[in-house]
């Protein structure tokens with residue numbers, strides 16, 4: 001397909017729908033319950049307006065930044081998302097090559113279809129690792145050790161999935177993962193039963209804030225982030241328990257329906273997050289979304305579905321195109337806002353109306 005004809009992130013979805021098996025597309029596009037939160041994630045941005053400043057010298061615009069000590073060419077990363085091979089046979093290798101080429105961060109899911117080491121070799125760009133904690137703690141410790149040894153510079157502990165949300169599209173399509181797209185990080189999880197078994201039985205529901213200490217110990221110098229925070233109370237706890245970062249997220253609306261949109265709670269979380277750097281994901285589709293999040297205190301954002309759809313539409317080139325489009329939109333938005341550096345975006349650039 002001619003990727004040049006795709007002009008914004010929203011346009012990848014229709015191509016992905018054509019390319020993907022219906023059950024796989026249902027897994028990607030679906031959310032929990034009545035999908036209220038997923039829609040909220042998209043709609044919430046419209047309540048904010050941007051306050052452009054004029055007659056500012058913006059002869060050059062530089063959108064490079066750093067996310068919790070990791071230098072990045074833009075403040076946008078590929079959100080941790082399971083099973084990239086359902087989109088394309090090159091799976092996470094293609095995703096990591098594309099983000100690496102663009103100098104953007106990829107956060108690899110525990111449930112990736114290429115291993116931690118294979119992805120590290122394929123994409124030499126900035127990378128973090130997302131951890132789902134297995135009931136067998138030794139396995140979880142091993143995953144963190146492997147990620148650190150392979151140069152991942154952040155460990156993202158996902159906190160909002162003690163169990164999967166109530167996702168009816170998945171029930172309707174009977175998600176079964178083919179053997180060649182099964183998670184690659186567990187030597188024994190080669191079959192579809194074991195994947196489902198993992199989520200149903202092997203995932204540790206007993207995790208508490210105290211568990212951050214052994215994860216941090218295992219990660220050593222590498223900072224640990226908590227993903228899936230939506231309340232001030234939990235942001236304070238994350239900070240008190242030594243998290244280096246918080247990702248404000250409702251898992252793309254896939255967990256508890258009727259949760260708030262991350263952008264609606266971002267500012268109150270930033271205010272209590274102490275030393276933590278705060279990031280956001282959920283419904284980020286446009287460059288103006290990115291600058292809005294940065295103005296409200298995020299250090300960067302992550303994109304899930306649109307990058308997966310881009311992977312389905314065009315493999316590595318598809319993800320590359322999506323990153324290129326977002327980069328151009330961010331540069332354009334910053335130029336028109338009157339800022340030439342990411343750290344010049346302030347609260348004063350966003351208003352309620």
Ligand SMILES: Cc1cc2nc3c(=O)[nH]c(=O)nc-3n(C[C@H](O)[C@H](O)[C@H](O)COP(=O)(O)O)c2cc1C
Nearest residue numbers: 028079080081082109158251252282283303304305
């Ligand atoms: C198909 C799919 C798989 C996902 N897998 C994971 C995962 O393995 N680990 C995780 O922490 N979050 C996972 N997420 C949630 C994303 O990291 C992110 O929170 C969400 O996609 C952001 O919303 P967006 O899709 O609107 O950009 C997944 C999301 C989708 C759509």
